[in-house]
Amino acid sequence: MPGEQVLRIIPLGGLGEIGKNMLLLEYGDAGMIIDAGIMFPESDMLGIDYIIPDFRYVIDRMAAGLVIHGIVITHGHEDHTGAIGHVLQWIDAPVYGTALTAGLLEGKMRLAGHSLDKLNVFRAGDVLELGPFSVETFHVCHSIPDAVGLGVNTPIGLIVHSSDFKFDHTPVDGWPPDFAKLADFSRRGVLALLADSTNAEQSGWTPSESTIEAAFNEVFRTAEGRIIVATFASLISRVQQVALVAQRYGRRLAVAGHSMTEYIKVATRLGYLSLPKDLLIPLDQVAKLSPDKVVIMATGSQGEPSAVLSRLAWGRHRQLEIMPGDTVIMSAHPIPGNEEFVHRTINKLFQRGAHVIYDPIAPVHVSGHASREELKLLINMIRPKFFIPVHGELRHLHQHSALAQEIGIPASNIAVVENGTELLLTPDSLTIGERVPGGYVFVDGTGVGDVGPIVMRDREILARDGFVTVVVVLERETGKLIGEPEIISRGFVFVRDANDLLEAAQALVEDVIATYANGDLTTVLQDALSKMFYNQTHRRPMVFAIVREV
């Protein structure tokens, strides 16, 4: 629609959080992308490694003339950075990030074989000129340093995007949110605000990062053995806090876990993390120190089976072992869906004699997202004409919308949409447009998008009841069986104890072959076996018959 004064805002991706992994702004033939992240599979997405937004719409539009003037990454979390390799494979555009974000993007771009020439580093406060979009970046506090929000000056007006944020007056890095910039936007007039809805169900104000120090101090003051702190690999401020308390109580710090080591390396190199000299020790030196002289920071706060903490909990770590007297701090909240794994890990740690400390037992973690009072403050500071809740599941967006209405934004000036639905913004209106093609794409091994609903459905059936395959060889002329039917089964019954059932299956196959009159023998066999298995076991394995004639 060139000519018309319409800005199209399109959150891309499928299920899950809206506008978080990838957001497209389109004005005529000019476009920009905000974030390029991945989603993590839900528990019933069997075998999937991760999920990327399906951005075929962008590719199609580019073929029709759309120019993407830049991809701005707001911060270094995987759900904002993780798809950069895939995106650059199809969308040739410069990438922008603050120093830490760019430092973390580098590795991903290198891995995917992209030139780092495309990567541009900016500082919060810088203005990025991306075609018709003049993007004023501003510092926000979040659970990773150097995160930014964006004030996008477009031909139809100023759009403010909070990205993930909280209003932390005492952040660990001493860098509070850029309230002055928000006030400045407000003064200039904001057409639309896009704001983080993650904690729109949480009343009150998210506590400052600094508030957890007291709880950490108390643990370090009283713990007699080793201390192990599990948190998100990217939670640099937590590393900083633990380092300071460790120094206070004369403990050395070791780091366990590849991803955390990587984050710490990048953050230290770029000056986001300042560790006292001689504080860090290699993990293999831990055993040489007295237990009360050491603290270990580890990954695995989400109970991920392959991360350090799970390996410790199940006794499968090569260098470390949980001992009675150890204190484990779970310095993270379970991400929804991970509760079961997290709780299991805590139980296992208790079982090995560790003392485990976690919220709500002690306030050892705070969220990186704004709660309801902060969300109200943001809206009232910005005073936007239109409001678009983003970064949350649909329920969070609805709660955020209700909150905005409570403080005076008319319902008609708010739009709640799901990923893949375009919003049409003009100086006078915000309307919900069409659905664009796309959704999400499963990545499984090296396969991008080849695992779809059919493979997934098969995996579900196999997961539930397994399969049975029967192979028979027949004499072509007589139709008689040569040798015995051969049966392979997995995930259905415990084969060693199911002789009777499998012999009955063999007999049934022989019987069917001897007596069947017409129809496709393969189908007849499969139906007969499925029925027999269900009658005997009330299970429905996949059943395959392979009939070869010779």
Next chain:
Amino acid sequence: MPGEQVLRIIPLGGLGEIGKNMLLLEYGDAGMIIDAGIMFPESDMLGIDYIIPDFRYVIDRMAAGLVIHGIVITHGHEDHTGAIGHVLQWIDAPVYGTALTAGLLEGKMRLAGHSLDKLNVFRAGDVLELGPFSVETFHVCHSIPDAVGLGVNTPIGLIVHSSDFKFDHTPVDGWPPDFAKLADFSRRGVLALLADSTNAEQSGWTPSESTIEAAFNEVFRTAEGRIIVATFASLISRVQQVALVAQRYGRRLAVAGHSMTEYIKVATRLGYLSLPKDLLIPLDQVAKLSPDKVVIMATGSQGEPSAVLSRLAWGRHRQLEIMPGDTVIMSAHPIPGNEEFVHRTINKLFQRGAHVIYDPIAPVHVSGHASREELKLLINMIRPKFFIPVHGELRHLHQHSALAQEIGIPASNIAVVENGTELLLTPDSLTIGERVPGGYVFVDGTGVGDVGPIVMRDREILARDGFVTVVVVLERETGKLIGEPEIISRGFVFVRDANDLLEAAQALVEDVIATYANGDLTTVLQDALSKMFYNQTHRRPMVFAIVREV
């Protein structure tokens, strides 16, 4: 150990909550069992219907002379009743429950083919004489009516078992906890207290059932369309509350969901639920009433895919459809592990235009378990010599133990054990004994215990990467292939788009057959294919080769 004054207390079962599904008391050759329930499978227990405690230890002891004098069921929830059919198959003993509990046990016993002669109904306050155990039952409040705790007079002293409870001063059925009995126990002296640890991480006092009425009233007062209330099928008091508010606002009540209909039927017949005359309407009458004249109570508050609410959310219910203007109240908290399904259901309901109300958006549910201040009160009222936290995961037991220590129970008088570990109690000591044989048993279809670690492991692999089966027929004399190799694959790649890969597999098979010199051809083929598949896809499907010679 007859002769010695030792009471053995053994929580039976495996993972999960301790002492909840089944608890054995043994004194010499006399025994009694408390509860006979099931566990629900965790998300990675693929295809499992439910889990029962492995009580082979009891059977072995009975063979050696142990007499089980009774099975006392404390209340009607599945995790206390659901295994009764399995238990009675092996353990011939009288079963005791209050009227509602017995009413719910009846169906299960009938289904499993057991005579109802074994079932004995008591009233809270009655004393059951079970061999050397004189069991004083006492009323407790919980999220199902007619729940009891037990004061077990044993030859070595009085043992009090709270079972699942909360201290509710204003329960919906008007029947507060039996504080007088607790005080009486205390006066007489309690050797050991076993107490519910479920909410040992929750500070404060669990709100009364009655407190949710205000939130319900507000919804009913303001809702303009239909109201749908989803809760646990067994939460009779919630049905009672909804019925009263419905009557107040002139709405008729329909019930959707087989299990809830059953609970309501039994509870009404036995007088635990008193519904105003003409309030109930059949579900198929709902469409004939104006939306503001109806409320529907439904199962599915845990997001279970086959329950009513999920079917509504996904548009798969035969009689009902969610319409814009509907208000859905999620009157339940997600049971840990169900969060993802519950949240997905809420998102889908919003997507269909419903207004969804849930805690913490509005206080429309309260827990049925005591929080920390109640737990302190119980301990201080009972003043036991020894303390045994039960009914919770290991972490809850540890928190409950810490809480007991805070209020003066010495750590040496507290024992935290997992299921399958015996506790030895004497008038002077509480010690942790041996592990007894057992654990838990998977029930899958009609199979009890046949699905074990090997089948489970196979299901995990199949769920992650599927399988590939190759069938080849060879000429016995020459070893040459007859016809082409046949390949079946599911859950690995999308077969229709994977021609190249499958043709490569066929070619590889032909090549291996043509060139292999020694070793087992089946193994050689499987190894070659596995390697090729991993190189091509980074996935590891199960690979089977079937070689037939003719």
